[in-house]
Amino acid sequence: MQRLVFYGKGGIGKSTLSSNISAALSAQGVRTLHVGCDPKHDSTVSLMAGELIPTILDRDFAGDATAEQLVRVSSTGVHCVEAGGPQAGVGCAGRGISRTVDILRKADLLSDQRYDAVVYDLLGDVVCGGFAAPLRRDVGEKVVLVSSEELMSLYAANNVARAVVTYAANGIVCAGLILNLRDPVEDLGPVRRFAELIEVPILGILRRDPLIREAEYRRCTVVEHAPAAPITRSLTHIAQRLYRMPKSECVVPRPLSDREFHELARNRFEGDLDRPERTMTASSAEAAPSARPEASAAPQADRQQADYARELAAGIEAVRRGLVEPSLALSRLQNAFPRRAATLAPTDLVVEA
Secondary structure: OOOEEEEEOOOOHHHHHHHHHHHHHOOOOOOHHHHEEEOOOOOOOOOOOOOOOOOOOOOOOOOOOOOOHHEEEEOOEEEEEEOOOOOOOOHHHHHHHHHHHHHHHHOOOOOOOOOOEEEEEEOOOOOOHHHHHHHOOOOOOEEEEEEOOHHHHHHHHHHHHHHHHOOOOOOEEEEEEEOOOOOOOOHHHHHHHHHHHHOOEEEEEEEOOHHHHHHHHHOOHHHOOOOOOOHHHHHHHHHHHHHHOHHHOOOOHHHHHOHHHHHHHHOOOOOOOOOOOOOOHHHHHHHHHOOOOOOOHHHHHHHHHHHHHHHHHHHHHHHHOOOOHHHHHHHHHHHHOOOOOOOOOOHOOOOOO
């Protein structure tokens, strides 16, 4: 099952994009669950013909909830869930998202057998642990950064890239960056340079299209409203690319520090960074698989070794950048790879630049 987690700055068009991606996947015969993770509970509005469906947190279930109680099905066949959350200024929205994930798990909605794809729609401005709930092991997997060409949306994308590094030991990777442009004639050079700096590919570039606004007024996705339009073809292409992309093609980003971001932004991200090459310890190098496929008699074991080597390198990088303490990085690594990481110590994740 593909587990896609969309993060982006508030108001960047993330919900519009992710709901259209879900509709496009469903139109291709992909069994899709769309999970809105915003207290405004409006991620599924266009999928549900303008209906604000009941949220999980608004309902008081007696005992464990069933899948039928939790899910509403859209006209496009997308199964929809809204986490919901407290009123503005009251309570913790992040805690609500964590609880929602737990409820979905108990209802067996996150099992590989039920859906082909799960799409999570999350706010990228908030960095509390609850909003990272989809980055748990076996909940989310491929993070999609949604941004415009505007500086603060890139700043939010850089912060989410840090979260990917932090949770890389859970198997979390970054599929890439989708640009939802505000200015259709804006120079894309700075954005492309930013993507290169954090080592994240650009998956697609969407320019302003009046059909999206028309679809919103009609309370539907543009995939339904204009199925033959160029914007729908672009969204379908992105959806197919995300769904078919193997995890091995995804990346663990190299986010900028706040200082690096703001200094480089002054020159529209032109200039070089004095950054050391990514490094691996001797133990991680030994764990890497052979470059010759024929040398291995156990492809599955090779893949696991490659996953371990990548996550170990990501953990070392996170420690080096001060994003996580060595003991916490080690704990996550040992939870993900108990046998391979059993002999590691926190000092093994501390590598001098």
